[in-house]
Amino acid sequence: MKIKKVLSVALATAMVATMLTGCGGGKDDTTPAPSDDQAAPVEQETEPAADDTADADDTQAPAASGDVVTINLTRNSFNVANPDSAQVKKVEDAINEYIKDKINVQITLTDIGSGEYADKTNLALANGELNLFWTASWQGTVGTNDLYASNAAYDLTDLLPGTPLYESMDEGQWEAAKYDGKNYFIPVYKDNVEGYDLMFRQELIDKYGWDISSVKTLADLEPILADCKTEGLKYPFLTQKTAMFYRYYIDSFDFFTADATSNWVSIDRETDTVIDTILTDEYKEFCTLMAKWAAAGYISEDDVTKTTTDTTTQTQDWGVTWWTDIPVNDEADARYNQDVTMTPITQRWAHSTSALGSVYAVAASCTPEQAKACVDFMGLLYTDSKLADMYTFGIEGEDFTYDANGQVTQSSEKYNHSMWESASATIVTPLSNEPADKASLYEAFNSGANTSSAAGFRFNREPVAAQFSACQNVFETYGFPLENGGFAESDVEATIEAYQAALDEAGYQDILAEFTSQYDAWKASK
Numbered sequence: 001m002k003i004k005k006v007l008s009v010a011l012a013t014a015m016v017a018t019m020l021t022g023c024g025g026g027k028d029d030t031t032p033a034p035s036d037d038q039a040a041p042v043e044q045e046t047e048p049a050a051d052d053t054a055d056a057d058d059t060q061a062p063a064a065s066g067d068v069v070t071i072n073l074t075r076n077s078f079n080v081a082n083p084d085s086a087q088v089k090k091v092e093d094a095i096n097e098y099i100k101d102k103i104n105v106q107i108t109l110t111d112i113g114s115g116e117y118a119d120k121t122n123l124a125l126a127n128g129e130l131n132l133f134w135t136a137s138w139q140g141t142v143g144t145n146d147l148y149a150s151n152a153a154y155d156l157t158d159l160l161p162g163t164p165l166y167e168s169m170d171e172g173q174w175e176a177a178k179y180d181g182k183n184y185f186i187p188v189y190k191d192n193v194e195g196y197d198l199m200f201r202q203e204l205i206d207k208y209g210w211d212i213s214s215v216k217t218l219a220d221l222e223p224i225l226a227d228c229k230t231e232g233l234k235y236p237f238l239t240q241k242t243a244m245f246y247r248y249y250i251d252s253f254d255f256f257t258a259d260a261t262s263n264w265v266s267i268d269r270e271t272d273t274v275i276d277t278i279l280t281d282e283y284k285e286f287c288t289l290m291a292k293w294a295a296a297g298y299i300s301e302d303d304v305t306k307t308t309t310d311t312t313t314q315t316q317d318w319g320v321t322w323w324t325d326i327p328v329n330d331e332a333d334a335r336y337n338q339d340v341t342m343t344p345i346t347q348r349w350a351h352s353t354s355a356l357g358s359v360y361a362v363a364a365s366c367t368p369e370q371a372k373a374c375v376d377f378m379g380l381l382y383t384d385s386k387l388a389d390m391y392t393f394g395i396e397g398e399d400f401t402y403d404a405n406g407q408v409t410q411s412s413e414k415y416n417h418s419m420w421e422s423a424s425a426t427i428v429t430p431l432s433n434e435p436a437d438k439a440s441l442y443e444a445f446n447s448g449a450n451t452s453s454a455a456g457f458r459f460n461r462e463p464v465a466a467q468f469s470a471c472q473n474v475f476e477t478y479g480f481p482l483e484n485g486g487f488a489e490s491d492v493e494a495t496i497e498a499y500q501a502a503l504d505e506a507g508y509q510d511i512l513a514e515f516t517s518q519y520d521a522w523k524a525s526k
Contacts, residue, residue, distance in 0.1 A: 069373035083111035084414035137356035153184040154362035165379035176355035193449035195348035199323040202339035228319030235318040243483035294485025327445035351452035392422040467507025
């Protein structure tokens with residue numbers, strides 16, 4: 001692969017990057033300060049019994065008299081690349097019919113394919129066209145850090161206490177999701193810790209007799225990837241067009257920005273200090289390995305040019321890829337329409353963004369009435385199993401069915417979502433290939449993780465906002481292709497040097513000093 005070609009693609013990507021346009025209201029305009037909330041593992045209270053989650057009549061009071069408020073609800077479609085608007089409208093109508101006697105809220109539902117989600121949601125926010133929407137700490141353009149820094153998320157702190165929504169999960173979830181001591185985001189109760197697995201197609205495991213339990217490091221994959229190449233696969237190692245250093249190396253570093261585009265700064269877990277990650281031996285090791293694999297034909301140029309799709313994992317064109325560890329990894333079988341098997345590549349960690357991997361936000365442009373309506377709807381969604389199933393799986397008999405055990409089988413190519421980006425694990429009915437006690441498995445999963453020394457720290461980038469944005473653009477030019485095998489192995493060291501020089505020119509040393517100052521002050525205040 002030619003370096004010039006990779007650089008031109010990366011530069012074009014950087015040029016079209018969109019800055020989030022903030023909306024007024026909801027959050028005051030004071031400069032945000034680092035939060036000292038602690039995102040430690042949360043021990044969930046005893047999960048509701050199956051009979052208690054079947055209907056929300058006991059937990060959600062019928063609607064009081066008053067005007068019905070219609071809210072625009074937008075969500076990311078991960079499982080259907082091009083959502084079927086007619087089917088989404090049918091789900092919207094069914095939801096509105098079901099909730100009309102329960103809360104004074106109706107919804108207008110919009111599904112957007114994940115490839116367009118960030119840009120379209122950003123535009124809708126800027127135009128004041130939505131009220132409630134899905135996001136995450138890792139979501140581009142409209143991620144939680146972007147929304148907070150841009151005053152684009154409504155401050156829900158005073159609206160939440162005493163509501164069915166607030167009571168639907170333990171207080172620790174809300175504490176872990178706070179920014180500057182306030183609640184701007186509604187976490188999906190799922191896995192609130194972070195760890196990563198390598199994922200393999202079971203068909204290939206069976207064919208080649210791979211012992212995936214022996215894979216302890218990325219380098220251990222090489223014999224397996226050689227088999228994948230022999231198989232003629234287009235993507236022996238599928239990176240999913242993702243720069244993965246900040247995930248594969250979380251046992252060594254806390255990348256507390258939770259953003260690949262700013263993985264050039266982190267906390268060294270061994271020394272508990274802020275470091276320049278690009279200059280570490282680990283970064284050189286990873287980029288060199290990716291370059292080696294690209295040269296061997298294990299990584300496709302499609303990943304470095306970002307032309308793979310989010311549905312490539314649903315094909316048989318790949319052999320090995322990554323997976324975010326969850327309590328029931330068998331959930332991936334339905335998501336990818338094939339039998340897949342995982343093995344851990346990292347430990348699990350609780351840190352400042354681990355409760356923010358899937359959340360909802362209320363747009364700051366909302367009126368108080370609209371914001372309350374959003375909280376009311378989410379309270380019903382998180383406590384009513386029938387609504388949660390409808391919202392997640394669609395229309396019973398068309399998009400999904402219940403089996404003899406009362407568990408879900410998805411069957412639709414028009415409307416298809418997963419629990420993790422829909423509603424609480426305690427309320428969405430398990431899939432037919434998942435354990436019936438899925439909710440309790442989440443409790444055990446969350447309580448069995450390490451806690452980062454930096455848990456609770458949130459960086460306030462405002463003092464160095466311009467430099468931060470400039471360095472993120474530098475990442476697109478150098479970091480992304482480096483981490484996806486976009487440079488020859490012999491050029492990796494020189495490219496890392498050029499990368500660091502470009503970062504420094506963009507103001508990186510100012511960022512590093514500000515990070516260090518804020519983190520040291522946060523540690524001293526604990």
